[in-house]
Amino acid sequence: CSDETTAISDTGTVLTFYTPFSFKVTEVRASLTTTSSSGTPTIDINDGATTILSTKITIDPGDLISTDSATQPVIDDPDLADEAKITIDVDVTGTDATGLKVYIIGYRVAH
Numbered sequence: 774c775s776d777e778t779t780a781i782s783d784t785g786t787v788l789t790f791y792t793p794f795s796f797k798v799t800e801v802r803a804s805l806t807t808t809s810s811s812g813t814p815t816i817d818i819n820d821g822a823t824t825i826l827s828t829k830i831t832i833d834p835g836d837l838i839s840t841d842s843a844t845q846p847v848i849d850d851p852d853l854a855d856e857a858k859i860t861i862d863v864d865v866t867g868t869d870a871t872g873l874k875v876y877i878i879g880y881r882v883a884h
Contacts, residue, residue: 774861774873777806781814781866781873788861788875795882798851803830804838806872813842815865816875820857825850826844829864830875851879 774787803816809832816830816839827849833842853859861875 774863774875775871777872778873780869781863784863784866785786785862786862786872790859792853792855792857792859795855795884796857796877796879797882798825798848798853798877798879800878801830801848802839802847802876802878803832804816804835804874804876805870805874807870808832808837809834809867809870812867813865814863814867814873815820815862816873817862818875819860819862820850820853820878823850825853826878832867832870834867840871852882861869 786853814832830839830846831842832839835852
């Protein structure tokens with residue numbers, strides 16, 4: 774969702790893709806190459822124009838991965854249709870954080 778060396782500086786949509794099949798989301802996480810020195814990078818995942826998270830992904834200052842964060846994301850809408858338009862949005866950049874990656878974990882739903 775960002776390059777490895779430039780600090781994340783823009784908020785809003787940083788990546789758009791379409792699901793290749795119907796998908797059930799069971800877990801989401803994010804990671805960085807360089808930690809935020811202050812501020813908490815906050816990431817949202819949207820299906821169309823609607824978030825799938827009731828609690829967004831955060832990476833605490835000094836951490837590299839969201840699984841270490843005090844507040845864990847909560848998936849509110851886990852069902853993604855075939856060819857759903859997914860956007861990854863950065864709501865808060867943090868300071869000097871680089872190399873953002875977002876992981877959407879789950880399984881293919883049979884028709």
